[in-house]
Amino acid sequence: xKQGNFFTISVALIVAVGGFLLGFDATVISGxxxxxxxxxxxxxxxxxxxxxxxxSCLGWGALGGNALAGFLSDAFGRKKILMLTALLFxxxxxxxxxxxxxxxxxxxxxxGGIAVGGAILIAPVYIAEISPSKxxxxxxxxxxxxxxxxxxxxxxxxxxxxxxxxxxxxWMLGVEAVPAVLYFVLLFFVPESPRWLFTxxxxxxxxxxxxxxxxxxxxxxxxxxxxxxASEHVAGVGVTxxxxxxxxxxxxxxxxxAFFQQITGINAVxxxxxxxxxxxxxxxxxxxxxxxxVGLVNLGMTFVAIKWVDRWGRKPLLVLGTAxxxxxxxxxxxxxxxxxxxxxxxxxxVLGDAKVPAEIIGDLQKLDSQVFATDKQFLAxxxxxxxxxxxxxxxxxxxxxxxxxxxxxxxxxxxxxxxxFAISLGPVMWVxxxxxxxxxxxxxxxxxxxxxxxxxxxxxxxxxxxxLSHFGAAGTFLGYGLLALAALxxxxxxxxxxxxxxLEELERLLAGNELSTPK
Numbered sequence: 001x002k003q004g005n006f007f008t009i010s011v012a013l014i015v016a017v018g019g020f021l022l023g024f025d026a027t028v029i030s031g032x033x034x035x036x037x038x039x040x041x042x043x044x045x046x047x048x049x050x051x052x053x054x055x056s057c058l059g060w061g062a063l064g065g066n067a068l069a070g071f072l073s074d075a076f077g078r079k080k081i082l083m084l085t086a087l088l089f090x091x092x093x094x095x096x097x098x099x100x101x102x103x104x105x106x107x108x109x110x111x112g113g114i115a116v117g118g119a120i121l122i123a124p125v126y127i128a129e130i131s132p133s134k135x136x137x138x139x140x141x142x143x144x145x146x147x148x149x150x151x152x153x154x155x156x157x158x159x160x161x162x163x164x165x166x167x168x169x170x171w172m173l174g175v176e177a178v179p180a181v182l183y184f185v186l187l188f189f190v191p192e193s194p195r196w197l198f199t200x201x202x203x204x205x206x207x208x209x210x211x212x213x214x215x216x217x218x219x220x221x222x223x224x225x226x227x228x229x230a231s232e233h234v235a236g237v238g239v240t241x242x243x244x245x246x247x248x249x250x251x252x253x254x255x256x257x258a259f260f261q262q263i264t265g266i267n268a269v270x271x272x273x274x275x276x277x278x279x280x281x282x283x284x285x286x287x288x289x290x291x292x293x294v295g296l297v298n299l300g301m302t303f304v305a306i307k308w309v310d311r312w313g314r315k316p317l318l319v320l321g322t323a324x325x326x327x328x329x330x331x332x333x334x335x336x337x338x339x340x341x342x343x344x345x346x347x348x349x350v351l352g353d354a355k356v357p358a359e360i361i362g363d364l365q366k367l368d369s370q371v372f373a374t375d376k377q378f379l380a381x382x383x384x385x386x387x388x389x390x391x392x393x394x395x396x397x398x399x400x401x402x403x404x405x406x407x408x409x410x411x412x413x414x415x416x417x418x419x420x421f422a423i424s425l426g427p428v429m430w431v432x433x434x435x436x437x438x439x440x441x442x443x444x445x446x447x448x449x450x451x452x453x454x455x456x457x458x459x460x461x462x463x464x465x466x467x468l469s470h471f472g473a474a475g476t477f478l479g480y481g482l483l484a485l486a487a488l489x490x491x492x493x494x495x496x497x498x499x500x501x502x503l504e505e506l507e508r509l510l511a512g513n514e515l516s517t518p519k
Contacts, residue, residue, distance in 0.1 A: 005135070008213045011190045012127045012139040016146040017183045018082055018119035021089045023150025024157075024176055025112050027270045029055055030291065031158025032169035034396070039169070040102045048469055052462040054106060055271050059458025061110035065117020066454050070125075070447030078126040078193045081118055086184035088115035090177045097174025113454075120430075121450040125442060128434035129195040132214050137310040140434050141302070144427035148302045151270060152295035159288040198226050242445055250436050253494060254445065257432060258453035260487035261425040264325055265480035267457050268464040269414065290411055297415050301422035314428050315497045321424020322488040328416035329481035335413060336474035339405035341378035342371045347401040354397040360386070374472045375399040425487070432495075 033055065036042070042051045065085070073081045092112030099105050124143045131139040154172075161171045194206040194213075203223070210219035242251055309317060343364060351361050363386055372378040379395055391398065437445040467476045 005214070008131060008135065008139065011130060012142050013146075014186045014190050015082065015123050015126050016142040017179070017186060018085060018123045019143040019146035020150035020153070021086070021176065021180055021183060022116050022119050023147035024154045024179070025089060025092070025116060025150075026058060026267065027151045027295075028154040028158065028172055028176065029058070029109075030271050031154070031162070031172050031288065033272065035166060035169035036105070037396075038393070039166075040105070048465040049462075050102070052465045054102075054109070055464075056458045056462035057106045057109045058113040058116060059267070059454050059461055061113020062117035062120070062454040063113075063451055063458070064110075065114040065119075066121060066447055066450035067117075068447070069118040069121045069450070070442075070444055073122050073125070073196070074199075074444075077196055078122050078129070079187060079190060081122050082126070083184055083187045085115040085118040085122075086180055086187065088112065088118075090180035090184070093174055093176035093180060097170045117450060117454055121446045124430045124434045125446055126193050129193040130191075130209065130213060132218060134310070136435070137314070137431050138306050140431045141306040141309055141427045144430060145299075145302050145306055148295070148298045148422060148426070152292070152299045155288070155291045155295040159292055162288060194222075195226060198223075242441060242448060247438075247441060247445070250438075251445070251449075253436060253496070254433060254449045255452055256490055257425070257429050257495070258449050259456055260322075260483070260490065261429050262453055262456040262460055263480075264329070264421075264425070264484045264487060265460060265464075265477075266418075266421050266426070268460050268480075269417065271461050272464060293411075294415055294418050298418045298422045298426075301419045302427060305423040305427045308423075309428060309431060313497050314432055315491065315495050317428050318424045318491045318495060319488065321420045321422075321428075322484055322491055324420030325417055325424070326481055326484035326488060328413045328420060329477050329484055332410055332413035332417070333474050333477035333481055335406050335409045336472065336477060339403060339474075340371050340373060341375055341399070341402040342369055342404065343367065343402055344369070350401040351394075351397055354394075354401070356394050356397055360390070360394065372402075375403070376469065376472065378402050 033051070036054060037047070037051055040050070040054070041047070042054070069081055088111050092108050092115065095108030095111065096105055099108060124140045127140050127143060128136055157175060158172050161168045161175075164171055191209050191212075192205070194209040197203075197206040197209070206226075207219055207223055210222045213219070305317060348361055348365060351364070352358075364382070367382075367385055370381065372381065379391075379398060382398060383391055433446060433449060464476070467479075471479075
């Protein structure tokens with residue numbers, strides 16, 4: 001490996017640790033959900049909304065990080081903002097682990113969300129700005145790779161900490177402080193973005209870093225390209241300028257791809273993964289184990305995306321992935337649609353393992369066995385027979401115990417969905433966003449698009465418990481599947497190919513709407 005490549009890859013990997021923290025912080029909550037639901041007494045319709053808030057508040061906090069990160073990084077540098085996110089990750093982890101108050105818990109997760117909002121935008125931008133064009137797609141994908149490593153690590157961590165009892169959720173959330181502090185320390189060893197340095201008049205430092213990346217010839221070429229681009233620099237770009245004629249086509253692409261990445265339900269699936277598998281008929285331990293399997297698939301397919309994003313291009317991966325997502329989600333909807341609910345001897349065993357009181361199990365055994373099409377009908381029947389207040393705390397366990405479904409088909413469908421996302425909308429969206437914006441607009445544009453992405457993400461995760469309660473798993477996954485089909489159509493008709501072009505070349509072509517979609 002060339003010395004310059006070693007330097008660039010090392011820097012990219014360090015910066016991408018922010019992606020690890022992002023992935024860990026986002027999905028570690030999935031293991032804590034059943035425990036915080038009981039600890040904070042989140043039951044009934046109001047409880048569904050509070051649980052949705054507890055899970056989605058990370059996304060709402062990310063809105064603040066999205067809104068500020070691009071502008072602050074333009075003012076103070078990419079590196080300083082990344083260091084700030086590391087500190088926020090650590091504070092959030094410790095606060096959420098130690099609190100006994102629901103409001104403080106939500107606040108701590110909001111702080112983590114601010115860190116997520118900053119890291120998810122600035123890390124890929126930094127990597128794109130320091131990378132040679134021939135390596136840019138793969139190196140920017142390092143950030144997505146570290147996100148999925150963080151996701152997998154959270155599933156492993158949750159599973160192994162499960163044995164600590166009812167307070168295991170505190171350890172699940174608090175352990176993140178360790179890698180957060182490590183990230184803060186490692187960032188001292190990376191340079192500032194050379195393109196940002198150039199915009200601040202520090203050309204000698206920018207030239208030095210470009211030289212370390214790929215040698216003097218590369219540095220001279222990059223500096224010439226950046227200098228030529230600077231002649232068209234727009235000072236003080238505001239939000240209004242992003243929607244002018246020059247940027248309209250670029251913003252349509254960016255906002256749409258950011259919308260489809262989240263509206264198809266990826267974070268709802270990740271944040272509630274053990275809950276979904278429990279609803280598919282597995283016990284708590286089995287659900288956590290299946291979550292680990294999904295995390296490993298996500299990790300493996302991200303490696304595939306990194307290998308092929310600079311070979312096949314961005315668009316082919318997006319087409320393949322969105323098609324796979326649609327098929328998988330519709331399959332999952334079909335599996336839940338063909339399920340039914342009834343109490344059997346196996347149901348009573350599952351309820352015993354879930355620590356439902358023996359008195360309640362005994363009363364359930366006296367009921368006549370009836371078959372119901374949905375969990376809502378099933379639980380309403382049981383509430384009518386034994387009392388809603390008496391059963392409220394055990395609705396999740398009752399739904400799990402009464403469900404009869406092809407659990408293996410649900411597992412395969414979820415794996416297919418996650419695998420398809422991991423080779424397409426997961427990493428490729430961030431590659432595109434790091435490429436398509438002109439240098440002068442990049443900080444402002446990435447904040448606006450990231451803000452929009454977080455709005456969609458937080459909304460989807462917040463209403464997911466309510467959707468499951470009102471539409472059932474079948475209706476919820478059907479909606480996601482139809483939206484994935486819409487994403488496929490958009491990719492086929494609108495998304496251009498960007499591989500192999502420098503950031504400045506893309507600015508000249510794409511902002512002028514000269515870059516046509518490849519045939």
